[in-house]
Amino acid sequence: MTNASSSTKGQGSAPAFYNNPHIRAVFYQILLVAALGYFLLTIIGNTLANMEARGIKTGFDFLTTTAGFDILMSLIPYDASYTYLDTFYVGLLNTVLVSAIGIVLATIVGFIMGVAYFSPNWLIRKASVVYVETFRNIPLLLQVFFWYFAVLAALPNARNSLNLGDAFFLNIRGLYLPKPLEEPGAMVVYVAMAVAVVGTWFFVRYAKKKQDLEGTQLPTFRISLAILLGLPILATLVMGVPFHLEYPELKGFNFRGGITIIPELMALAIALTIYTGAFIAEAVRAGIQSVPKGQTEAARSIGLKDSKIMKLIIVPQAMRVIVPLLNSEYQSLVKNSTLATAIGYPDLFTVFVGTSLNQTGQAIEIVFMTIAVYFAVNMTISFCMNWFNRRVALVERK
């Protein structure tokens, strides 16, 4: 028997079916799917049984019922008589607001601190290192608490507000700013702004074409700036300044009028900015360092000015490294904005997963709706950054 089997092997017959990788792959996958299916069925079965035992309803009917609770801050009209779906929108907008503020400010702070690492001044260089290493290594929640409970809670009360030119007031209840109100004719200014943006776009295209064809360079940046600022200012003046400012005023114990920025929003935005700014600074530093020194030397040897070297040689190549990192930092900023719930800023998480879930008990629907929102926001960011990367950052030789 042993002889026979070894001789058949020697003749090079097909291996046993269970050694065929394709058959094995199919077998493993069937096994995997079966295990997964069993797992999911058990979970779903348990969940349904548990929910029935606890008397939890299922489905999305709750969205149209009245929520019955107030929300601290809302960008759209809202009061306790609105539905749970409205609480979802209010929370969503507040999340988008704090994320947008955080992304813009963190990018500015991050780029300044990242470039500061290459300053000729030793103190500035060290300041950049100290900033990055300090704030990157302290938990974000702790920073949120620090700004909210230690810094903003130490501000004076409304009567003793910090006052800047009787227009800006800062006190324990928040930051009060003057609010521009439109008068008839404001529309013209908005139209002028839109025209300026479109005009700049066409001008930049024209300038680029001209340079490609004739080699002459126009002062693109200055002219664009002139169009962007000049047209709206001109329109404003021509229309006789169709705006007036509504100043916040102290009435009784509190300020009325103007724009109010609640301390929860301030603390969260400051903490997100400083924390994410440290990571962005690190990304910027890594990006600039990733450009080989030979690039600078080659640029100098063909006679480019230092400012041109930065703009034409270093930045485009550094952006290749920076943009993907920025993408993930922005996404983690959006995810980290859920920490709002720790200080009570009414973002999607606080309002919807916090209060609405507590009142309705419909954990599965609410949690999945919320997660879907964060996925959608992050995919939008990812899409924009990838587009930006293709258009601007990835300058490849054709």
Add this chain to the structure above:
Amino acid sequence: MTKTTTGAMGTQARVFEPSPAQPAPVTSTGAYAWLRENLFSGWLNSLVTIGVVALLMTLLPPLFNWLFFDANLSGSTQADCTGDGACWVFIKVWLQPLLYGSYPTESLWRVNLSLVLLFGTLASPFWLPKHLRNKVDIAMLLALPFIAIIILDGRLLGLDYVATDYWGGFALNLFLAAASIILGMPLGFLWALGRRSQMPMARSICVILIEFFRGTPVLALFFMGSVMLPLFFPEGTNVDKLLRVWIVLTLFMAGYMAEVYRGGFAAIPQGQYEAADALGLSFWQTTLLVILPQVIKVSMPNILATAVMLFKNTTFLMIIGIFEVLSTAQNALTNSNWLGGFSTEAYLFVAVVYWVCCFSMSSVAAHIERKLDTSHRS
């Protein structure tokens, strides 16, 4: 300076003798040059330097006064904080809860023993004999969370039982982070392997798992762990709160690690697989003996960065009511005997403790990165 010598043949050869080098000008060496180059290289630079120094001069003395000179250290009640400076008495009184939570004082040695075991295991590559390292290390690491649980829980060893409700403080942050990193790393490797697999079902399942745990805010994951996970278990089972948190953190870590490993896999040249095939190694032999060590090595800086992130994220647990360090600090701040507004002291203490841990891990990561970086830049 050239001497003229007369050779044997009467020809004259001139030997060049360089004159001794002049000392470098004062302006280009030593402290003076350093100052000139780094602080006063131009009028703008000098202005910045003066501005920054002036700012530091105004900010630092009050800060140091508050931190050290006017600070209060002696005493044990709020009334002992009389000076204008920081009230370190607060930290002194609350030190044990901050570090250990409400774990019984007479059993604290168990927490300390577990910490020693943890750091001993992490440092084992340095003290284990070389031939044992690969065999013992991984087994020790993987067993560590369970050993620590047995020691802390105490029932199996015949010690006093300490329920998980009493576990807390900074030690809990450390243990939870360590336990989920230790289990999340192999799990993440498995997911990363699945993502590279040729089998479409395995691949899609792994992609969904990875993207789900990476894309969901960690706070939402914690909420799912505390609100939804209990619904998944059969009716009547009561799964421990910390165990649920541990599961969530492990899965979270695995998702991020899988992405880190993906970068590592991309750095392994195809030749490594081909060489392993040529030697007749099986899939698992190739993966575990040839590819895994290289992937770990290449992605070590990112692994450490992810570990630091997870460690920082353990503070988020206070929101779902776990008594970790930040939650203990918040508790102390609302204690009726300590309502004097010591939030700055409390946060500073937690920040320093965290900073020391995270900064040392980041430094190790940066060191490894520099060591592995063989490019010629700047």
